[in-house]
Amino acid sequence: MADVPFDYVLTNQRIRNGAGEVLLFSWPDFVATICEGTSCFICGRSRREVAFNDEHIVPNWALRAFGLHQKTVTLPNGQRTIYGNYTIPCCKRCNDEMARMFKEPMSALIRAGGEAIQDHIVEHHALLPFTWIGALLLGGGAEQE
Numbered sequence: 321m322a323d324v325p326f327d328y329v330l331t332n333q334r335i336r337n338g339a340g341e342v343l344l345f346s347w348p349d350f351v352a353t354i355c356e357g358t359s360c361f362i363c364g365r366s367r368r369e370v371a372f373n374d375e376h377i378v379p380n381w382a383l384r385a386f387g388l389h390q391k392t393v394t395l396p397n398g399q400r401t402i403y404g405n406y407t408i409p410c411c412k413r414c415n416d417e418m419a420r421m422f423k424e425p426m427s428a429l430i431r432a433g434g435e436a437i438q439d440h441i442v443e444h445h446a447l448l449p450f451t452w453i454g455a456l457l458l459g460g461g462a463e464q465e
């Protein structure tokens with residue numbers, strides 16, 4: 321077995337950077353703060369700390385493109401909601417950063433079609449679509465708990 325270059329530390333505490341921003345939640349803290357709480361699903365800040373504009377689970381551009389804002393969706397827990405209201409708490413800073421990093425580039429790729437997505441993956445690998453889909457799953461999964 322290869323040597324592990326660092327020790328794994330299991331902790332029930334948040335890991336923060338020098339600015340006090342949360343870099344990693346413990347699982348119990350993630351469940352309490354994000355899944356059961358109303359803090360930003362990315363950074364964990366509360367509405368008292370920063371401005372929020374919430375994140376649509378299904379991207380707003382996709383809702384517009386397919387006329388879904390007023391259509392209903394049944395969640396895995398059986399609740400029904402309108403796609404336009406299907407959001408997860410997200411602060412404006414995180415939402416803007418996600419838009420810049422992967423939502424806007426993925427929107428452009430999807431609009432360009434399947435061949436553009438394939439070309440992007442061949443040229444740049446799958447990090448962009450993987451990150452975008454991961455955020456969709458995280459947002460949808462955290463919101464349905």
Ligand SMILES: [Zn+2]
Nearest residue numbers: 360363411414
């Ligand atoms: Zn945030």
